[in-house]
Amino acid sequence: MNFNEKTIDVKEIFTGNIIKVELQTVELCNKKKAQREIVRHRGGVAVLPITADNEIIMVRQFRKPFDEELLEVPAGKIEKDEKPEVCAVRELQEETGFIADKISFINVMYPSPGYTDEKIYIYKAEGLREGELFLDEDEFLNVEKYSFMHAVEMVKAGIIKDAKTIIAIMLLACENS
């Protein structure tokens, strides 16, 4: 059965630097109409950096929506016309100072497909060496290293709550098991 929803009308609500918001009127498969609230986002990357000693590098940063500091893998928004892999290399260095000899694609995930079209491309970074940090002007974070096993335990214990970080760690754990 085909459940496609046909767009009847699009009302632009907000255009920011990170997100755009639109309200769509759609025609359902039963011909009735419904409203869809949609957040448009250019998409992002997440990078799981693993050292030769099987440690992973994460960043702790304050996240205003939760008023809480969260432990996450380095990540960021894809710039206009930027390829996800190029973004991964850039964000890794900007946020942690590390440069990777090898960046490999793990998977893509949709954080919350009910209302946002954000896609996050997840990469693994290996062969790390230290370069310079280039944080954005309004970006403050701590770079922290954890053994891979410790990171897996922090996921299971609910200490790591960020979806992209959980997925990167669990997919790698699965690859290694």
Add this chain to the structure above:
Amino acid sequence: MNFNEKTIDVKEIFTGNIIKVELQTVELCNKKKAQREIVRHRGGVAVLPITADNEIIMVRQFRKPFDEELLEVPAGKIEKDEKPEVCAVRELQEETGFIADKISFINVMYPSPGYTDEKIYIYKAEGLREGELFLDEDEFLNVEKYSFMHAVEMVKAGIIKDAKTIIAIMLLACENS
């Protein structure tokens, strides 16, 4: 170091049925000001239903932000004053028709903490028996069963892209390994 961001001003942009959008002016730890685009969401639940034969039940539904049908675990938004566990029982029956003898909490995850305060509580449902379906008026979906191993393969192959579904399956795979 304390990276807290103090709210200086909140501008309400949009109030919908699913999300609210606000634009905050914050004071950073270096005393400079910055803008934060924030999507408010009441939070949701995701339920991984597992049969006695080690099959999992998922739903395939059209997601307007992607104009794509996605395979996801049953899930839904928490109603006002509803406890996540009650929401899990309700959404499982509404979307799949199944009633569970046992619902257990697996974990909580933040889909995209850079701009949304949505939290998703993930549960496992066991001891399933068939009841009645109660879909929302504008909700259309197919209920599908997969062996647990097949679901893990679909995650690894990038066929399952929804974050809550990947996390539910991978955390259970990890529990079982």
